[in-house]
Amino acid sequence: MSGVVAALVLLLAPIQPVHADKIRDLVQVAGVRSNQLVGYGLVVGLDGTGDQTTQAPFTTQSLENMLKEFGVSIPSTGIQPQLKDVAAVTVTANLPPFAKPGQTIDITVASIGNAKSIRGGELLMTPLRGADGNVYAVAQGSVVVGGVSASGRSGSSVQINISASGRIPNGASVERTVPSSFNTNSDLVLNLNTADYVTAGRIADAINHLYGAGTARALDGGSVAVRGPVDPSEKVAWLGAIESMDVQPGDAPARVIVNSRTGTVVIGSDVRVSAAAVAHGSIQVTITEQPQVSQPNAFSNGGQTTVVPNSSVSISQQGGHMFKFGPGVSLDSIVRAVNQVGATPTDLISILEALKQAGALHADLVVI
Numbered sequence: 001m002s003g004v005v006a007a008l009v010l011l012l013a014p015i016q017p018v019h020a021d022k023i024r025d026l027v028q029v030a031g032v033r034s035n036q037l038v039g040y041g042l043v044v045g046l047d048g049t050g051d052q053t054t055q056a057p058f059t060t061q062s063l064e065n066m067l068k069e070f071g072v073s074i075p076s077t078g079i080q081p082q083l084k085d086v087a088a089v090t091v092t093a094n095l096p097p098f099a100k101p102g103q104t105i106d107i108t109v110a111s112i113g114n115a116k117s118i119r120g121g122e123l124l125m126t127p128l129r130g131a132d133g134n135v136y137a138v139a140q141g142s143v144v145v146g147g148v149s150a151s152g153r154s155g156s157s158v159q160i161n162i163s164a165s166g167r168i169p170n171g172a173s174v175e176r177t178v179p180s181s182f183n184t185n186s187d188l189v190l191n192l193n194t195a196d197y198v199t200a201g202r203i204a205d206a207i208n209h210l211y212g213a214g215t216a217r218a219l220d221g222g223s224v225a226v227r228g229p230v231d232p233s234e235k236v237a238w239l240g241a242i243e244s245m246d247v248q249p250g251d252a253p254a255r256v257i258v259n260s261r262t263g264t265v266v267i268g269s270d271v272r273v274s275a276a277a278v279a280h281g282s283i284q285v286t287i288t289e290q291p292q293v294s295q296p297n298a299f300s301n302g303g304q305t306t307v308v309p310n311s312s313v314s315i316s317q318q319g320g321h322m323f324k325f326g327p328g329v330s331l332d333s334i335v336r337a338v339n340q341v342g343a344t345p346t347d348l349i350s351i352l353e354a355l356k357q358a359g360a361l362h363a364d365l366v367v368i
Contacts, residue, residue: 198250
């Protein structure tokens with residue numbers, strides 16, 4: 001009877017959910033990548049917030065060169081253009097893989113002179129070049145700025161975000177296709193976004209289970225080589241089927257990320273601490289100044305009023321709490337113990353660093 005009850009308990013026990021991800025979320029196909037583009041251009045139509053001629057002479061030179069292309073020449077002597085409505089800018093964009101001529105991409109525009117704002121400006125036609133020097137896109141359009149800035153005649157000003165940079169959605173038209181090795185190589189390599197030997201092995205096993213042994217093999221912890229179909233026309237559908245497969249990734253490494261500037265601490269779920277005792281306390285030093293005025297006596301001859309310093313220094317020690325971690329303490333216990341003693345994020349950083357030095361923290365401590 002007890003055996004039947006035990007069997008029923010096992011059947012009724014809740015099944016732990018298995019976390020599985022699509023292969024497309026875990027890997028990238030080697031050779032299929034985006035490319036950075038950059039260009040130099042002019043933004044016109046500003047309301048007096050453009051570059052100052054004396055401090056940004058390259059803006060004047062760029063405008064003169066542009067006007068020459070339209071048959072307009074400016075005398076070299078006697079005329080100094082005042083270009084408060086023009087700003088020299090850099091234009092950057094990411095060219096996605098398989099982008100074809102005629103498609104549009106987003107661009108980012110940023111001032112490189114002393115323009116106060118490029119809000120309301122119009123970017124003139126700007127060629128965007130790749131690392132090889134070839135033009136892959138042409139940008140033009142109205143700049144959208146998210147920041148706000150305002151100033152008064154007295155010099156007072158207020159600013160929210162940055163108004164010297166902005167974006168142009170669909171502001172560039174693709175003019176050239178980047179060559180890709182996707183259609184030339186029969187075999188493909190899947191590069192893991194996060195290198196992990198367990199994940200690489202499971203991806204190879206899943207592909208071999210569906211397409212037969214020997215189709216995929218893990219090269220190392222970060223790459224999986226896959227043998228493609230003989231017919232190149234089947235490669236797209238074949239790779240799409242592979243990317244749609246579910247694979248359970250390996251467990252994330254035990255890691256603690258500390259941002260020393262903001263005091264932010266992120267602790268992974270697998271972080272463990274060995275048996276250790278931690279004393280937490282803080283010393284506060286307070287210095288107050290209460291100067292006193294010393295007046296000369298009545299009817300004194302030549303007496304002067306003197307300010308006598310009066311300093312008060314006090315030292316107080318708060319906290320002094322001590323808590324103990326047992327062997328194999330989990331993340332919940334660490335957070336609970338730190339909150340009970342009222343430790344700040346800065347104190348927590350010091351505690352984690354001390355545990356790491358003592359060899360009691362079984363995780364990678366990364367300080368950024």
